[in-house]
Each structure stands twice: as structure tokens, then as C-alpha cells.
Amino acid sequence: MIWNEEQETLPREELERLQLRRLQAQVERVYATVPYYRQKMQQDRVTPADIKQLADIRRLPFTTKEDLRRNYPFGLFTVPMERIVRIHASSGTTGKPTVVGYTKRDLRLWAELMSRTLSAAGVTSRDIVQNAYGYGLFTGGLGAHYGAENLGAAVIPISGGNTKRQIQIMQDFGTTVLLSTPSYALNIADTMADLGIKPASLKLRVGVFGAEPWSENMRAEIESRLKIKAIDIYGLSEIIGPGVAAECIEEQKGLHIMEDHFLPEIVHRDTFDPLAVGEEGELVFTTLTKEAFPVIRYRTKDIARLIPDVCSCGRTFYRMPKVTGRTDDMMIIRGVNVFPSQIEEVIMGVEGVEPHYQIIVTRQGSLDNLEVQVEVSENIFSDQVKNLENLSKRVQNNIKDLLGITCKISLVEPKTIQRSEGKAQRVIDKRKI
Ligand code: DLL
Numbered sequence: 001m002i003w004n005e006e007q008e009t010l011p012r013e014e015l016e017r018l019q020l021r022r023l024q025a026q027v028e029r030v031y032a033t034v035p036y037y038r039q040k041m042q043q044d045r046v047t048p049a050d051i052k053q054l055a056d057i058r059r060l061p062f063t064t065k066e067d068l069r070r071n072y073p074f075g076l077f078t079v080p081m082e083r084i085v086r087i088h089a090s091s092g093t094t095g096k097p098t099v100v101g102y103t104k105r106d107l108r109l110w111a112e113l114m115s116r117t118l119s120a121a122g123v124t125s126r127d128i129v130q131n132a133y134g135y136g137l138f139t140g141g142l143g144a145h146y147g148a149e150n151l152g153a154a155v156i157p158i159s160g161g162n163t164k165r166q167i168q169i170m171q172d173f174g175t176t177v178l179l180s181t182p183s184y185a186l187n188i189a190d191t192m193a194d195l196g197i198k199p200a201s202l203k204l205r206v207g208v209f210g211a212e213p214w215s216e217n218m219r220a221e222i223e224s225r226l227k228i229k230a231i232d233i234y235g236l237s238e239i240i241g242p243g244v245a246a247e248c249i250e251e252q253k254g255l256h257i258m259e260d261h262f263l264p265e266i267v268h269r270d271t272f273d274p275l276a277v278g279e280e281g282e283l284v285f286t287t288l289t290k291e292a293f294p295v296i297r298y299r300t301k302d303i304a305r306l307i308p309d310v311c312s313c314g315r316t317f318y319r320m321p322k323v324t325g326r327t328d329d330m331m332i333i334r335g336v337n338v339f340p341s342q343i344e345e346v347i348m349g350v351e352g353v354e355p356h357y358q359i360i361v362t363r364q365g366s367l368d369n370l371e372v373q374v375e376v377s378e379n380i381f382s383d384q385v386k387n388l389e390n391l392s393k394r395v396q397n398n399i400k401d402l403l404g405i406t407c408k409i410s411l412v413e414p415k416t417i418q419r420s421e422g423k424a425q426r427v428i429d430k431r432k433i
Pocket residue numbers: 090133138139140209210211212213214232233234235236237238241242243300302322323324326
């Protein structure tokens with residue numbers, strides 16, 4: 001079902017007219033209310049009156065995470081604190097967190113966008129939704145929560161963790177939809193297997209997963225292990241949280257961007273020059289309607305492209321492929337660009353190894369080395385050394401075929417790699433320690 005048929009199926013021309021009107025109003029507002037944006041625009045000799053068509057957005061300066069940090073915590077808010085009703089923050093691995101604020105209207109918009117997202121995944125008011133995204137400063141928990149309630153579904157606000165209880169509640173309450181990170185969904189599947197519970201005995205039918213990259217092979221793994229359809233959703237706190245782009249269950253191919261509220265651009269990942277529709281580069285968003293914390297040309301560091309093809313679901317919004325990498329998680333191993341997701345794709349496709357892995361990058365002299373630790377099951381681990389060697393050779397060769405680099409493969413015992421309850425940590429970069 002399409003939650004907001006009128007908006008989500010707008011003909012392109014009408015959509016673009018709406019985007020332009022909203023962009024003009026948004027730029028005027030930030031110019032008038034946020035000294036930081038005004039100064040940056042003055043430096044670039046551009047004023048709100050210069051935005052006459054959508055392409056003029058290219059005249060506006062980019063905003064980066066560093067800009068948000070420089071204005072920590074509330075410097076980019078456009079309204080007085082008395083109009084702010086919610087604050088979230090993303091932890092960030094280095095430095096200060098990024099802080100985002102919402103007005104009442106922003107929260108209504110967010111719930112609307114998450115209702116669209118869940119509808120696209122086939123969720124309805126008849127569903128029982130177990131929300132295992134973390135509640136707290138992370139936007140996943142509360143963002144998904146209000147969207148599901150707004151849709152009329154019954155929400156179980158369980159948050160992440162306590163996996164056995166998650167499964168107990170799935171059984172007792174008849175959960176039909178699971179919301180979590182994909183790595184946590186796999187953790188749940190493992191625990192179910194350990195407990196001898198058959199997923200087919202549950203009512204679970206759909207999983208709505210996001211907040212971290214996951215490969216197509218990982219999707220296949222989750223779908224077959226939990227006997228569900230697995231849908232990909234994308235978002236980031238700086239833009240609103242979850243609810244920025246969502247796959248439809250009809251196609252499961254590409255995520256529809258909520259273009260009536262967020263204007264996407266793709267720029268070259270090094271030069272930041274605008275790229276044409278269809279070309280791959282860094283994804284940039286401008287919020288068109290957000291009140292408390294609008295952002296202009298926010299550089300997400302996520303790599304994507306725009307897919308303009310008409311989708312069979314009827315939505316007219318452009319899609320983007322699954323985000324499989326960020327400009328800042330690319331590793332350069334002996335001159336070759338490597339994304340963790342490429343390693344994942346290989347591992348999930350090799351029979352005999354478990355879908356749990358970690359990548360360790362070290363430096364010896366001037367050479368970078370990559371070690372991939374992968375779990376194997378109990379019976380394989382106690383198998384003959386020769387068979388284990390064959391298996392690790394197979395993983396090594398497949399990585400070599402795909403990426404052209406040789407890396408060390410360590411097959412490790414079951415349950416040695418830390419399980420995730422939220423975003424999984426896939427890479428340990430010892431070069432930075
Ligand atoms: O992860 C918001 C979210 C919550 C999205 C729940 C989906 C579901 P942040 O913590 O700010 O916000 O992290 C945002 O996570 O820039 C991407 O690099 C990554 N990311 C989010 N969704 C996906 C996805 C939330 N579906 C950052 N695929 C983004 C790949 C994703 N990466």
C-alpha cells in the first residue's frame with residue numbers, strides 16, 4: 001500500500017515545482033535565522049534570490065559533519081529552544097557527537113515518513129511490530145516507533161538486546177514484523193537456532209532493516225534463516241533519522257528517496273563536482289521542509305547513484321541502490337580500494353563459513369595487510385586440518401578474484417566474533433591505533 005498516494009506518485013514535473021518552491025523558502029529561512037549559513041553564503045557571494053531553478057542549488061555551499069561539530073551543540077538550530085521538543089545525537093566514533101533537534105511539526109513529518117517507509121515494506125495496521133532498534137539518543141528506536149504507531153500497527157518498544165527475551169516475545173505476542181539492524185537480525189536467527197526454535201513456527205513475515213550496510217548475500221541469508229522478506233531502509237540523523245529512503249516490497253530493488261522532503265544530489269567523491277543522474281558518487285541531501293534543524297547540501301559520505309526508472313510499485317520518487325560503502329570506510333590495501341561490504345558479499349557466498357566476520361587492517365613497514373576472521377560451525381571447526389585449509393583457501397581465492405588482493409584468512413571458532421545488538425563493528429583498523 002502507498003501511505004501517501006498523492007505525494008508519493010507525483011508526476012516528475014509537479015514534484016520538481018514543489019521542490020523548487022520548498023527549496024527557495026528553506027534557503028531564505030536559513031539565511032535569515034542561522035548566522036553560520038548566512039556567512040558561508042556571503043563568502044560564496046550567493047543570496048536566496050539567486051535560487052531561481054533547482055540546478056541553482058549547486059551555487060550553495062556544502063555542509064559537512066565538521067560544520068555541525070563546529071556549531072555543537074545547537075548552533076545550527078533555526079528556532080528558539082522553547083520550540084524544540086526532541087533532541088537526538090549520533091555518537092560518532094571520534095570527536096563530539098552531532099546533535100539534532102525537532103519541532104512538533106518535524107516530529108509529525110518524521111512519523112509520516114516512517115509510516116510511508118513501513119507501508120512500502122508491506123506493514124499495515126493489522127501488524128504487530130517488534131521494534132528492536134535502540135531507543136535513546138539513536139534515531140532508530142523512537143523514529144521507527146512513532147511511524148509504526150502513526151500507521152496504526154501495534155508496537156512493541158523492546159529496543160535492542162536481550163535476545164532470548166526478544167524471541168520469547170515474538171512467540172508469545174505473535175510478532176509479525178521485526179525492526180532492527182540486519183546484523184542484529186542475524187544474531188536473533190542464531191539464538192533461535194541455538195534454542196531449537198523453528199522460525200516457521202513464528203508469525204514473523206517481514207523484517208525492516210537498516211542503519212548499516214548489508215550485502216545482497218546477507219539479505220538472502222536473513223530471508224532464508226528467518227523465513228521472512230527483508231526490506232532495506234536508509235536514513236541518517238543529520239537529515240531526520242530513518243525515513244529518508246525505503247525499499248518497496250514489490251521490487252526490493254533500490255530505495256525510494258522521499259524527494260518531496262529531501263532533495264538528493266550526487267557529487268564526485270573527490271572533486272565534489274555535481275554528477276549526472278545515474279552516475280555513482282557521494283550522496284548529498286538538502287532538507288526541504290524541516291523546521292528546527294534544516295541542512296543545506298549535507299555531504300553524507302555514503303556512496304550511491306540515482307535510479308530514475310519508473311518502479312512497478314507506482315511510486316515516482318527516484319530510487320538509490322543499497323548503500324554498500326562510505327567514502328570514509330574505503331580501505332586502500334596495497335593500492336586497491338576495498339570496501340568492507342565487498343568482503344561481506346564474498347563471505348556470505350561461500351558455503352561452509354558462518355555469516356560472522358571481522359576485518360583487521362594492520363601496517364607492516366609501508367605495507368598494509370588485511371586479515372579476515374570468519375567463523376565456522378562447530379562440526380567444520382573440529383574437522384580435519386586439510387579441510388579447514390581448503391575452506392580458507394576458497395575464501396581467499398574468491399576475495400582475490402573479486403578484488404585482486406591476497407589477504408590472510410583466519411577461520412575462528414563459533415561465537416568468537418562479537419555479536420551485534422545494533423550497528424556491527426566490521427573493521428578494526430589497527431593502523432589508526
Ligand atoms: O542509522 C538512522 C537509521 C535508523 C536508518 C534505523 C535506518 C534504520 P545514523 O546513526 O546517523 O542514523 O547513521 C547514518 O548509517 O550515513 C549510512 O552510512 C548508514 N546507514 C543507514 N542506513 C543504511 C542502510 C541511522 N540501509 C549512517 N544501508 C548513514 C547502508 C546505512 N548504510
